[in-house]
Each structure stands twice: as C-alpha cells, then as structure tokens.
Amino acid sequence: MTCFGEVKRAGATLATACEGTAPERSDMSDRRRCVPSFIAAAFLLLGVAASAAPAELPLIEAIRLGDLPRAERLVAGGTDVNLPQGDGATALHWAAHRDHLDAARLLLGAGARVDAADDHGVTALALAVLNASLPMVELLIDGGADPNLARVTGVTPLMTAARVGNVDVVRRLLAAGADPTAAESLRGQTALMWALAENHTAAASVLLETGGGATTRSTNGFTPLLFAAQQGNTEVARLLLAAGASVHESAPDGIGGDTNARVLFREDTDASALLVAIDSGHAEMALFLIERGADPNHAGAGRAPLHAAVQRQMPDVVRALLAAGAAPDARLEERLPFVSRRITQANGLTPKTEGSTPFLLAASFGDVEIMRILVEEGGADPFLTTVDNTTSLMVAAGADYVEGQDKYGFRSYPAYYETLQRRAFEAVKYCLELGLDLNAVNDDGQTPLHGAVYMGGTLIAPYLVEEGAEMDVINGRGQTPWMIAAQGEYRAGSFYRHEETGEALAALGADTTIGFDLGVDWRKIVEEEQEAAAQPQR
Structure with a gap:
C-alpha cells in the first residue's frame, strides 16, 4: 500500500489516483496510513462526477453515465471525440475508467487519440491498467497505445500494473514493449520494486525474468532484495539472489521516530537486508538470509540484528544469529526504532539506551x-x-x-x-x-x-x-x-x-x-x- 501525490484540482482525480511510491523503511508501521490506489480512484471520482462533464461535454457525460446509445448518436452527429474536460481527460479516459469496452471501441473507431493524456500525463491505458482490465488493455494496445508513455512523475503503466498485481496485464504490457527497467522520478523506483512492495509474487517473478533489474537501487538506495526482506517474501528473495542480488545489500536506515511515524532516512546509516527483515517482523525471512550467509554483526544502523531480534520477540532468530557468530554483547549505538510512537518519562531521569546489550x-x-x-x-x-x-x-x-x-x-x-x-x-x-x-x-x-x-x-x-x-x-x-x-x-x-x-x-x-x-x-x-x-x- 502506498500514499499518493497531491491533488491539483477536482478534475485531476483520474491522474492522482494512480500516483504514489512504495515505502522504503525497515518496518511497515505506516501501512495503516495509506490507501490502495484503486480504492482512492473510486472515492476521488465520486467527488468529481457531478462537475467533471458539464453540458458542453455531452459525449463525456454519456460515457461517464454508461449511456452507449446516446454516445453513438453523438459520435454519428459529428461530436469531437477528443474534446477534453478541464483537466485534459477525454471521453476515452472515462471509457477506460468505467471499463466500458464497447464505448472504447466506438471512440477509437471515431478517431479518438489513444495516447491522449490529461494534465498529469495519465492516459486511458494507465487507467485500464489500474482497473486490472486485460481486455481493455489489449484493446488500447491493439489501437496503438504506447506502453511506455509515463505520467509527469515518470510512472509508467507497467509500474501501475506491478502495484495492482495482475500478472496477465504485466505480461501483456511487456509483450507490447514496456520497459521493465524504467524508474519513476520521485524515488527512482521500478516496476519490480512496486510489485515487491505490494507482495505480488507472480508479477515480481515475471518482471525479474524479463530484465526487471535484480540489483537496481532507488534514489534512497533500496534494492529489490530490501523490498522482499521488508515484505518477508522468501520466494522472490531466492530468485533475486539467483539473479545476482547480494545477501549483504543494505541502504540508509529508514525508521519511524515520532507520533506520525514519518520515514526518517539517515544518510550516515546502513541497514542490511537482514535488519530490514527483522524490523519488519519477518522471522522466516531473517532465518533465510542468515542461512544464506548474511552478516550477523552488521551494525551500520547503530544496532545489530541481535538487538532487533530481541525487540521483535524472535527467540528462534536470536538462536540462529548466535549460531552464525553474532556478538552476544553487541552495544546499541542508536536508539531502537519505536513501533508506534515515542514517549519518554520526561522527568530528567530516563535511562540512556546507548550501550545497551541484547541482554539488557x-x-x-x-x-x-x-x-x-x-x-x-x-x-x-x-x-x-x-x-x-x-x-x-x-x-x-x-x-x-x-x-x-x-x-x-x-x-x-x-x-x-x-x-x-x-x-x-x-x-x-x-x-x-x-x-x-x-x-x-x-x-x-x-x-x-x-x-x-x-x-x-x-x-x-x-x-x-x-x-x-x-x-x-x-x-x-x-x-x-x-x-x-x-x-x-x-x-x-x-x-x-x-x-x-x-x-x-x-x-x-x-x-x-x-x-x-x-x-x-x-x-x-x-x-x-x-x-x-x-x-x-x-
């Protein structure tokens, strides 16, 4: 689940509903704060329905309401099928959003621009992908839609498909020439990363097989393996390691630290995939990484995996770390990440945590x-x-x-x-x-x-x-x-x-x-x- 970009105005909802990036952090405590993009699309469009298609845009109004006979009469009467509403969305956008295949065929047959984009760069194909509608995706691609046409944020239809998780749509886009290595501009994340962040194993596997980039790093340094560790997806982690990913991959530590659980990246830190797995509560993934040779003493984030395993109540992981050579008396250099929100005694006597051992x-x-x-x-x-x-x-x-x-x-x-x-x-x-x-x-x-x-x-x-x-x-x-x-x-x-x-x-x-x-x-x-x-x- 991910959060979305800002809304420009009511008419921009078709675009904004597709926005967002995947959380890059050790734990997943902010998941409850985010809404799936397809749910956001539904709610946002409800708010614009009454005003998005005024009387001077009867074709858009007909498509929005699902009135195909009226749309056919308007097209036959010479109505401009490419006339946009205020934010640039056309009748074809609405046909794709409503998943109305007959309406889309009508519009394409009448000369609708298949790659028309609204103010945010969203195309009908992007909306069809958001709906996970393979028939609509195929219709638009067969009609000449460009699978690599990105929104202004660099988000491609393939990234959206990866997030939604419909593997058939992912395959169809790839077959049409979609670039699996493309990265959006906000955090430099790829379609593979988005699939992993939503734990869509099948989609991630297909992307990896077609050159999705097993070792690509986002702007913040997150790799596909770190996303897999974050989600506890050992199946894809095996594929990533086989494709060249290193079990020792790490990135700047991103932890929740205040009441709002904001992501606080610290550039001078280094959180390993093992630490990310433990912080995210995935004991099975942690054991898998230890078995594959992850460093049990990597403490670039100011805390060792053993500290995190104690905090996450993982006795089996503690045993495995010790058996792998973890220092039993590793000292805590930074405070532990708070699971929910930070509250201290605030009486001037709160004990310092620096120097804490796993036993303490x-x-x-x-x-x-x-x-x-x-x-x-x-x-x-x-x-x-x-x-x-x-x-x-x-x-x-x-x-x-x-x-x-x-x-x-x-x-x-x-x-x-x-x-x-x-x-x-x-x-x-x-x-x-x-x-x-x-x-x-x-x-x-x-x-x-x-x-x-x-x-x-x-x-x-x-x-x-x-x-x-x-x-x-x-x-x-x-x-x-x-x-x-x-x-x-x-x-x-x-x-x-x-x-x-x-x-x-x-x-x-x-x-x-x-x-x-x-x-x-x-x-x-x-x-x-x-x-x-x-x-x-x-």
Missing part, C-alpha cells in the same frame, strides 16, 4: 526466554551497563517504564498491566539469580527500587526490599522510591502516584520523614552543600 534489552522487555538464550546459549555478559551505568536489573524492574506504554513501544491498557508486572517480576528474579547488584546506582542516582515504583503495584518493589534493596536512596531529583510512589511526580506529561506501592514501602520501613521531592533543584542544592563543606573552616 531483553531484561527491559521482561523476556526471560531470550534472556536465558543469550546467557546460557550465547555466553552474554549480564553485568554490562548502558553509557549512564544503568543495569539490566534496573530496566527489568522498570527504570525505563512509561505509564500507558509497554516496553516495545506499543500503547498498553489496564488489561495488559498485570502481564507487564508478571513479565517484569520474572526478569527481575532472573537478574538476581545471575548475581546483579540489587543496590547498584546509575549516573542519575536511580536504583532498581526506583524503577520498581515507576512500574507500580505491590509485586516487584516489596520483593526487592525483601531481597535486601536499600529503601531510602535519593536519586538525582532528590527522590527516594517512597517519595515517587506516595507523593507522585510528573512523568510523560501526566501526574502519577502509586499509593499502594508507597504504602507497601512504608510498611516495610521506608523513611517517610525525609521531605518532599526537591525536583530539578536537588542536584544544585547538593552541589552547593558539597562546595560549602569543602571550604576551609575559619
């Missing part, structure tokens, strides 16, 4: 299965920290938890909260089994117990205290765990308080007399006191 990510996600695979099968070091000395135990307990969002970046709801708690609890227990420090402190003064009160509830925080966690450690905002739970704080744009957690900590002996949250001034106050203490006594 698995601990954050509460994925004990993958945690065990990494340590017990891959030899991962569970004691490695992020650049701000955040430990796996801290994030397992909830140091990076944001209310209303699960650890994978999806929105979460109350019904899922208990599951999050249970997963986190099991991850905490495993970290303690491995010997992680229960009272470790990161650069912001956060401990595992501080993280537990972000998560809330009465499961994790009391357990940590029972295991020996110090309850009254003050973090960089001047907060003890009890203060965060009982007094609350602003996080992620809202005020949160976990009274039940605060009551549990108080019952276990937390100091409730320390005072109120000193907020962002805490560090300044501490520094001033330290400076005063360091001054020589008079």
Whole structure:
C-alpha cells in the first residue's frame, strides 16, 4: 500500500489516483496510513462526477453515465471525440475508467487519440491498467497505445500494473514493449520494486525474468532484495539472489521516530537486508538470509540484528544469529526504532539506551526466554551497563517504564498491566539469580527500587526490599522510591502516584520523614552543600 501525490484540482482525480511510491523503511508501521490506489480512484471520482462533464461535454457525460446509445448518436452527429474536460481527460479516459469496452471501441473507431493524456500525463491505458482490465488493455494496445508513455512523475503503466498485481496485464504490457527497467522520478523506483512492495509474487517473478533489474537501487538506495526482506517474501528473495542480488545489500536506515511515524532516512546509516527483515517482523525471512550467509554483526544502523531480534520477540532468530557468530554483547549505538510512537518519562531521569546489550534489552522487555538464550546459549555478559551505568536489573524492574506504554513501544491498557508486572517480576528474579547488584546506582542516582515504583503495584518493589534493596536512596531529583510512589511526580506529561506501592514501602520501613521531592533543584542544592563543606573552616 502506498500514499499518493497531491491533488491539483477536482478534475485531476483520474491522474492522482494512480500516483504514489512504495515505502522504503525497515518496518511497515505506516501501512495503516495509506490507501490502495484503486480504492482512492473510486472515492476521488465520486467527488468529481457531478462537475467533471458539464453540458458542453455531452459525449463525456454519456460515457461517464454508461449511456452507449446516446454516445453513438453523438459520435454519428459529428461530436469531437477528443474534446477534453478541464483537466485534459477525454471521453476515452472515462471509457477506460468505467471499463466500458464497447464505448472504447466506438471512440477509437471515431478517431479518438489513444495516447491522449490529461494534465498529469495519465492516459486511458494507465487507467485500464489500474482497473486490472486485460481486455481493455489489449484493446488500447491493439489501437496503438504506447506502453511506455509515463505520467509527469515518470510512472509508467507497467509500474501501475506491478502495484495492482495482475500478472496477465504485466505480461501483456511487456509483450507490447514496456520497459521493465524504467524508474519513476520521485524515488527512482521500478516496476519490480512496486510489485515487491505490494507482495505480488507472480508479477515480481515475471518482471525479474524479463530484465526487471535484480540489483537496481532507488534514489534512497533500496534494492529489490530490501523490498522482499521488508515484505518477508522468501520466494522472490531466492530468485533475486539467483539473479545476482547480494545477501549483504543494505541502504540508509529508514525508521519511524515520532507520533506520525514519518520515514526518517539517515544518510550516515546502513541497514542490511537482514535488519530490514527483522524490523519488519519477518522471522522466516531473517532465518533465510542468515542461512544464506548474511552478516550477523552488521551494525551500520547503530544496532545489530541481535538487538532487533530481541525487540521483535524472535527467540528462534536470536538462536540462529548466535549460531552464525553474532556478538552476544553487541552495544546499541542508536536508539531502537519505536513501533508506534515515542514517549519518554520526561522527568530528567530516563535511562540512556546507548550501550545497551541484547541482554539488557531483553531484561527491559521482561523476556526471560531470550534472556536465558543469550546467557546460557550465547555466553552474554549480564553485568554490562548502558553509557549512564544503568543495569539490566534496573530496566527489568522498570527504570525505563512509561505509564500507558509497554516496553516495545506499543500503547498498553489496564488489561495488559498485570502481564507487564508478571513479565517484569520474572526478569527481575532472573537478574538476581545471575548475581546483579540489587543496590547498584546509575549516573542519575536511580536504583532498581526506583524503577520498581515507576512500574507500580505491590509485586516487584516489596520483593526487592525483601531481597535486601536499600529503601531510602535519593536519586538525582532528590527522590527516594517512597517519595515517587506516595507523593507522585510528573512523568510523560501526566501526574502519577502509586499509593499502594508507597504504602507497601512504608510498611516495610521506608523513611517517610525525609521531605518532599526537591525536583530539578536537588542536584544544585547538593552541589552547593558539597562546595560549602569543602571550604576551609575559619
């Protein structure tokens, strides 16, 4: 599915309905934001139907309404069959759009220009292809239609056919001389790329067999193999590799990063086909590429395939990567792509993700299965920290938890909260089994117990205290765990308080007399006191 170009005016809808390019990104989270082009055509034309064919264009009106007898009378009376409406569309355009073969024959027989184009360069053939109408396509080609006549954006009928996926139409266009290597001008994508982006295996196979270009790159560097990886199409991936594509192909990383999940290409990055497959959620494709020799340690996008496999909950891929030689302690250099939208704690204490190992990510996600695979099968070091000395135990307990969002970046709801708690609890227990420090402190003064009160509830925080966690450690905002739970704080744009957690900590002996949250001034106050203490006594 793809999004479309801007609409010039109402009469331009016949053209605009065929527009768009394929998303080039590691994941496919923007698919829900786009509409198939043939659906767009239907809705857009409904909006123009009342005004596109005024009284002075009776032939177009007759064709639009499917009134063939009237059209025949008008043609017999000498009406100009090539007289266009305001945007350049002719009666033949409407006949093709309505898939009215008899009307098209009538018009062609009366001298209609078969390659007449509207203001956007759209021809009747382009509309017939959009309808996947092989009879209309054949009629127009037999009438002399040029299969390579492109729209102003460089989009050819073959590209549209590839997107629609009708393999018979694709074959007919190729037989008529359509160029399979032509690229549109917006992103430099070919018909093969469009077929792959829509997962039309048969159309892609035919295009590949007829010289579609197995190694062609789009303007952004995407190749057909990267599109196949994005869609999880192993069948076409095999054909591409046999045709000369390399399993090591890569392109600048394109990930969703904000609320609108925009594509953010970073030219200084390099995402491999393996990473694209994993980011897109295709474990089978990832396993296929690993088996074919894909580099398990390629980290040109700031994250290794192992990081992505942990994020996408793919234990089998994690095992395969480790077996292929993936470094179990690869460090995260860039933040992970967000699956839906990015929300942070926004309290000045959000742990840094740079330096995260796959094990630390698995601990954050509460994925004990993958945690065990990494340590017990891959030899991962569970004691490695992020650049701000955040430990796996801290994030397992909830140091990076944001209310209303699960650890994978999806929105979460109350019904899922208990599951999050249970997963986190099991991850905490495993970290303690491995010997992680229960009272470790990161650069912001956060401990595992501080993280537990972000998560809330009465499961994790009391357990940590029972295991020996110090309850009254003050973090960089001047907060003890009890203060965060009982007094609350602003996080992620809202005020949160976990009274039940605060009551549990108080019952276990937390100091409730320390005072109120000193907020962002805490560090300044501490520094001033330290400076005063360091001054020589008079």
